[in-house]
Amino acid sequence: MKLDEIQTNLLKTIADLEETPRGAVNIRIDGTPVMRHSSPGIQITPKLDKPGFDLVVAPGTKGETVHVPVILTKSGLKDLVYNSFIIGEDADVTIIAGCGIHNSSHMHSQHDGIHEFILHANSKLRYVEKHYGEGEGKGKKILNPTTTVHVAEGATIEMEMVQIAGVDDTVRKTTVHIEAKGYVKMIERLLTHGAQHAESDVEMYIDGAGGSGQVLSRSVAKENSAQVFRAALIGRSDCTGHVECDSIIMGDSKIKAIPQLVAEDARAVLTHEAAIGKIAGEQLIKLMSLGLSEQQAVDTIIEGFLR
Amino acid sequence: MLKLKDISMVVGNDQGENREIIRNINVEFEAGKVYGITGPNGGGKTSLAKLIMGIYMPSQGNIYLQGQDITPLSISERAQLGIIYAFQQPPRFKGLTVKDLINIARPGIDNLHLRSTLRDVGLCPEDYLDRDVGPGLSGGEMKRIEMAQTLAREAVISIMDEPEAGVDLWTIQKLIAVIVGRYKKNPRLTTIIITHNENMLHICDEVLVMENGMLVHRGTPEEIWPHIKDEIECKMKELCSGDIAYEIR
Numbered sequence: 001m002k003l004d005e006i007q008t009n010l011l012k013t014i015a016d017l018e019e020t021p022r023g024a025v026n027i028r029i030d031g032t033p034v035m036r037h038s039s040p041g042i043q044i045t046p047k048l049d050k051p052g053f054d055l056v057v058a059p060g061t062k063g064e065t066v067h068v069p070v071i072l073t074k075s076g077l078k079d080l081v082y083n084s085f086i087i088g089e090d091a092d093v094t095i096i097a098g099c100g101i102h103n104s105s106h107m108h109s110q111h112d113g114i115h116e117f118i119l120h121a122n123s124k125l126r127y128v129e130k131h132y133g134e135g136e137g138k139g140k141k142i143l144n145p146t147t148t149v150h151v152a153e154g155a156t157i158e159m160e161m162v163q164i165a166g167v168d169d170t171v172r173k174t175t176v177h178i179e180a181k182g183y184v185k186m187i188e189r190l191l192t193h194g195a196q197h198a199e200s201d202v203e204m205y206i207d208g209a210g211g212s213g214q215v216l217s218r219s220v221a222k223e224n225s226a227q228v229f230r231a232a233l234i235g236r237s238d239c240t241g242h243v244e245c246d247s248i249i250m251g252d253s254k255i256k257a258i259p260q261l262v263a264e265d266a267r268a269v270l271t272h273e274a275a276i277g278k279i280a281g282e283q284l285i286k287l288m289s290l291g292l293s294e295q296q297a298v299d300t301i302i303e304g305f306l307r
Numbered sequence: 308m309l310k311l312k313d314i315s316m317v318v319g320n321d322q323g324e325n326r327e328i329i330r331n332i333n334v335e336f337e338a339g340k341v342y343g344i345t346g347p348n349g350g351g352k353t354s355l356a357k358l359i360m361g362i363y364m365p366s367q368g369n370i371y372l373q374g375q376d377i378t379p380l381s382i383s384e385r386a387q388l389g390i391i392y393a394f395q396q397p398p399r400f401k402g403l404t405v406k407d408l409i410n411i412a413r414p415g416i417d418n419l420h421l422r423s424t425l426r427d428v429g430l431c432p433e434d435y436l437d438r439d440v441g442p443g444l445s446g447g448e449m450k451r452i453e454m455a456q457t458l459a460r461e462a463v464i465s466i467m468d469e470p471e472a473g474v475d476l477w478t479i480q481k482l483i484a485v486i487v488g489r490y491k492k493n494p495r496l497t498t499i500i501i502t503h504n505e506n507m508l509h510i511c512d513e514v515l516v517m518e519n520g521m522l523v524h525r526g527t528p529e530e531i532w533p534h535i536k537d538e539i540e541c542k543m544k545e546l547c548s549g550d551i552a553y554e555i556r
Binding site for chain 2: 218246280282283285286287288289290291292293294300301303304305306307
């Protein structure tokens with residue numbers, strides 16, 4: 001597989017890929033799978049009825065990492081993909097996903113990923129997904145992920161979803177169901193600038209006894225950008241859940257943070273914290289007193305906050 | 308080294324009235340010496356420190372560093388010239404670690420130096436290097452991390468604002484040992500410690516007492532201590548409320 005410079009840079013940015021990874025991998029470029037390998041523990045096969053793949057991790061597979069990045073460099077392309085991730089019992093793996101768009105034209109480029117995660121009993125998954133857009137064209141870079149997650153008894157998933165920069169429009173919808181003793185930690189980190197718009201809508205149903213869910217969001221909105229973050233925890237058993245949304249607001253941006261707690265069982269313990277504020281003057285002064293310029297201080301604070 | 312000439316500072320209150328909180332300060336701080344600034348709360352000590360750092364601007368007067376008039380310079384510019392101010396109440400940063408902050412204070416600091424700096428303030432490097440300087444830290448921990456940045460930077464002018472506040476006695480002794488060992492008599496460095504702690508004051512070459520924005524006494528710790536003691540007794544009689552402005556040995 002020969003990649004041009006733009007493609008190489010996008011893969012590095014979203015998935016830290018500089019060379020062909022070992023083990024299972026699926027790389028999709030401009031709507032076409034260009035590299036697909038399975039490993040003994042992780043099988044990746046194309047869906048027969050629609051674009052996308054089924055990634056099946058065999059029970060007991062441990063310590064493997066699989067890369068499944070998507071990049072778009074063809075302007076005006078609208079890519080839609082359906083991917084299923086099935087994690088077998090007692091498996092423990094990492095999936096590095098991500099989508100990068102380079103758009104230098106006046107036409108919009110869009111990737112919509114419909115993802116389904118099924119975690120079987122006592123399995124463990126770490127899922128990392130980075131979104132990034134670049135290119136000087138007036139055409140928008142649009143990313144709309146829709147994700148459903150089913151966590152069986154005793155299974156654990158840690159999801160880290162990051163929007164690095166450059167995505168003009170995104171609507172993210174995530175629905176999670178957690179069975180008994182299952183655990184979900186979802187971390188969202190988001191940066192918007194210019195006239196960008198980002199929405200994230202999370203519904204986490206904690207169905208089983210001893211289930212636990214956490215949604216942690218950190219975002220920075222700069223210039224005229226707008227963000228809406230809505231996270232609902234629905235406790236349906238003897239469970240615990242926590243939502244935390246923390247945002248830095250800058251320029252003329254707008255942020256709406258809506259944590260929502262719904263207890264459908266008297267034993268559910270659900271909590272939330274939400275904060276929106278500008279960078280504190282004393283933080284800037286402190287870093288400037290260590291020799292940073294004001295702009296360097298702002299950049300350092302934002303970089304740390306979104307790390 | 309550092310010279311404050313005719314420095315005054317006026318601030319306005321909510322009623323539109325002006326109040327002079329620093330009044331005509333004239334003082335020189337020499338290299339190789341440790342200075343203490345003490346006095347009752349609200350006397351102008353922290354304001355004076357912030358004037359030197361450039362956080363506040365004087366209403367009149369000039370500040371000179373090694374002969375250069377730094378009065379118009381920004382905080383960053385003064386820091387780059389070699390001034391550091393350890394905050395009385397350092398701010399917290401979500402996402403920045405202790406290691407990040409020390410690396411900003413001393414770019415390129417090697418691992419050995421970084422770790423020894425944390426030990427100097429009584430913190431175990433293994434436990435703290437990767438800790439967020441966020442809400443999870445206590446006031447005392449924040450204070451020690453603040454001091455670690457100051458020590459790591461080894462600035463030509465180090466201003467430490469109540470380094471003892473919220474810190475345990477053992478760490479105060481450790482800090483005193485570090486200041487004596489590394490700063491006192493170092494011909495390159497000038498150290499200014501704002502303090503209410505008698506042990507801290509006793510390591511100073513010279514102590515300045517501020518009250519109502521003015522410099523009211525100046526001398527060696529031995530010369531100054533009787534004045535401070537009188538002040539304490541007087542203040543305690545005046546207040547009769549248990550608010551003690553000084554920490555008494």
